[in-house]
Amino acid sequence: MTRQRKAVALISGGLDSLLAAKLIQQQGIHVAGINFFTGFCVEGHTHAIRKKGQEKPKRNNALWVAEQLGIKLNIVDIIEEYKQVVFNPRYGYGANLNPCLDCKIFMVMKAHEWCKQNDFDFIITGEVVGQRPMSQRKDTMPLVCKRSGADDLLLRPLSARNLPPTLPEREGWVDREKLLGLSGRGRKPQIALAKQFGFDEFAQPAGGCCFLTDAQYSSKLADLWQARGSKQYELDDIMLLKVGRHLRPKAHFKVIIAREEGEGNFLRGYRKQYLSIDSLSHAGPFALIDGNVNDQDIELAASLVARYSKGRDAAEVEMEIQTPAGTGYAIKVQPLKPAAIPEQWLL
Amino acid sequence: MAVVNPVIVDARRLLCPMPVIRVQNSVAELCPGTLVEVLCTDPGALNDIPSWCRINGHRVVETRCLNDEYLVILEVGEE
Numbered sequence: 001m002t003r004q005r006k007a008v009a010l011i012s013g014g015l016d017s018l019l020a021a022k023l024i025q026q027q028g029i030h031v032a033g034i035n036f037f038t039g040f041c042v043e044g045h046t047h048a049i050r051k052k053g054q055e056k057p058k059r060n061n062a063l064w065v066a067e068q069l070g071i072k073l074n075i076v077d078i079i080e081e082y083k084q085v086v087f088n089p090r091y092g093y094g095a096n097l098n099p100c101l102d103c104k105i106f107m108v109m110k111a112h113e114w115c116k117q118n119d120f121d122f123i124i125t126g127e128v129v130g131q132r133p134m135s136q137r138k139d140t141m142p143l144v145c146k147r148s149g150a151d152d153l154l155l156r157p158l159s160a161r162n163l164p165p166t167l168p169e170r171e172g173w174v175d176r177e178k179l180l181g182l183s184g185r186g187r188k189p190q191i192a193l194a195k196q197f198g199f200d201e202f203a204q205p206a207g208g209c210c211f212l213t214d215a216q217y218s219s220k221l222a223d224l225w226q227a228r229g230s231k232q233y234e235l236d237d238i239m240l241l242k243v244g245r246h247l248r249p250k251a252h253f254k255v256i257i258a259r260e261e262g263e264g265n266f267l268r269g270y271r272k273q274y275l276s277i278d279s280l281s282h283a284g285p286f287a288l289i290d291g292n293v294n295d296q297d298i299e300l301a302a303s304l305v306a307r308y309s310k311g312r313d314a315a316e317v318e319m320e321i322q323t324p325a326g327t328g329y330a331i332k333v334q335p336l337k338p339a340a341i342p343e344q345w346l347l
Numbered sequence: 348m349a350v351v352n353p354v355i356v357d358a359r360r361l362l363c364p365m366p367v368i369r370v371q372n373s374v375a376e377l378c379p380g381t382l383v384e385v386l387c388t389d390p391g392a393l394n395d396i397p398s399w400c401r402i403n404g405h406r407v408v409e410t411r412c413l414n415d416e417y418l419v420i421l422e423v424g425e426e
Contacts, residue, residue, distance in 0.1 A: 035364075037364055037368060060367065064398065072403055073399070073403075269360050
């Protein structure tokens, strides 16, 4: 009796990995999903934080995809291991701090390890030739196979007919003729296929599924590294970069100011780690100070936060400063005028 | 019959998908039938943890809002 073959699908939560897994399921292959959490994933974080848009259902797209396919999903925390990919990408960064090619190699390598540990036969991804400028090019896709160690066990069902036959195709585990030959950045064939399979409400995040592809986010991360004197970060650091307005009035400290109530609530969770500022005399945003500051710096930070409060036009605004230890005191400051805030402060 | 205390998973202040990962890693070590109480502050966990349970064969016993926190109680499935 022929053994049923098993494939592990890299599930990002987007449409392409959903379709790739479905195409392989249709060939009678047992599919399980794997999803990697790097800390930079655009996955509900900001939606969960902000009050705005609370009426929209919050979901993890990878879990939603797994439910649509009826497959198990293993979500793997790779936050620590992933740091080396971000710090020292062998193939460099893309337009921002996105190490896309190294990232894909790393994820396929991890999926390959998982395959061997769990007695699975091959790996599938939703990659399409020519869709991404770094990791999904005709010349870099073979590199992913080679450098990850997966070699010909990596099958891309949406683009397979543009690529050399893989082991699952050569061995007849899957029928190459039933795989696709998509290429390029167009989405029409994928959307048509989704319709054919009866999938709707699928996620199509603009700019991909990683904050590192975002210019503003990358600029804040670069600032963090510069301020600390080395490429380092912890999960809290990279989460905070997703929230609030970040302004650096001096090289040794920055102020993170909530833009709305939900962000304020989120930032309040960090009161025991950072010096914080709250408005007392007027309604205003909650803020954190990141850095070692003196009294003058605190006053400057409070004046800056006051500028974003309802007392921005008042002669004086009373603010509360709270230390991580929980002791607080009030200070009165004059809100900074917009002209007194240099553009380069805003990260 | 001995009453077994539920296993507590504290996922407060963690954002999606970390609460799910905490639950997943905890459940991997537990026997079928064990109750797990998950405390969260990310409202998205109220969708994500039940979704994870459905695809992995575990049963959600109860979900509850406690002021700004959320409680999900689940029972570990057979597999």
